[in-house]
Amino acid sequence: MMLAQASVSVLLDFTRSSAYTYYFLTANIPQDSYQKTVDVFIFQLSNVLLYINYSKSFYIYTLTSSLFRKIFCNIIRYYYGRLFRFLHLNYVHPATVVQPINNGSNGQYELLPIESSQQ
Numbered sequence: 001m002m003l004a005q006a007s008v009s010v011l012l013d014f015t016r017s018s019a020y021t022y023y024f025l026t027a028n029i030p031q032d033s034y035q036k037t038v039d040v041f042i043f044q045l046s047n048v049l050l051y052i053n054y055s056k057s058f059y060i061y062t063l064t065s066s067l068f069r070k071i072f073c074n075i076i077r078y079y080y081g082r083l084f085r086f087l088h089l090n091y092v093h094p095a096t097v098v099q100p101i102n103n104g105s106n107g108q109y110e111l112l113p114i115e116s117s118q119q
């Protein structure tokens with residue numbers, strides 16, 4: 001796991017170093033607009049890869065550690081189950097109507113399916 005993380009870090013840092021080296025070596029050479037556009041793209045891509053370097057740990061641990069995957073999947077299942085129970089408990093079927101109990105004088109209402117309210 002540490003070897004994978006170190007390898008990815010070296011690869012991502014190497015791309016940034018290569019982009020800087022290329023930028024400094026070609027700074028004094030006249031370039032057309034297309035070449036400048038390509039240079040800016042390469043430099044911006046190296047910026048993105050630099051930021052990915054700081055967020056790689058989660059993905060590397062997920063890919064290489066079976067214990068981390070097991071715990072992560074358990075956490076996802078737990079919160080998914082809680083969300084599903086919460087949504088299921090607060091669910092009102094769209095084919096229900098609200099009718100007052102005792103002509104609504106006491107402020108109480110009941111939910112009735114549409115079939116039984118039409119009878």
